[in-house]
Amino acid sequence: MSGDGYYAVIFSSQRTAEDNGYEDMAARMVEIAAAQPGFLGIESARDPGGAGITVSYWRSLDDITRWRDHSNHRDARRRGKQYWYDSFSVRIAQVIDERSWPPAPNESGSVQEMR
């Protein structure tokens, strides 16, 4: 996969204290995203204090746009602003280099490993 060029959506957020169905929504969004064309993988981490980063990886910008416009995703974003997030930022970036440690047995690193 290295060198082909693929894209990352870096979502960093600060959660509110309330749940209001957040965990269910988050699990469901990962499930739906993973079924979209061009989805390559997702990684996520959140501090106990509520600061979180999720990075999803996609084959193309068109795949990212299609997922952005998905009705379930739109609905989740609307509720996100209403209930779940104090603030967030979204960055779209083109991956130009990657490596992993320990190295994968057959190549220098692949997003597939993370799925």
Next chain:
Amino acid sequence: MSGDGYYAVIFSSQRTAEDNGYEDMAARMVEIAAAQPGFLGIESARDPGGAGITVSYWRSLDDITRWRDHSNHRDARRRGKQYWYDSFSVRIAQVIDERSWPPAPNESGSVQEMR
């Protein structure tokens, strides 16, 4: 800052259970990185289970290379493989779009806000 083009280093890792000076090293690396030319900001989150993501932002690829080759950073990476990480991956990506919510008062979103 939007549209100028800048770069993200996406570091995702799985920590070992042992500390061995990890917290001190991590705080010191952020401090040293923030003093390097071209540093724009850094965000970090880690699950209680040890999965973490840190994204640092840089003006240019040269700035990223210079930081990669910094002797303190090299030393921290060596100890990272020895003590602190079960595994990690590093991706370098060019940021092509960003937005934040709530919108910043004077522009649509800026990495400076996060510092």
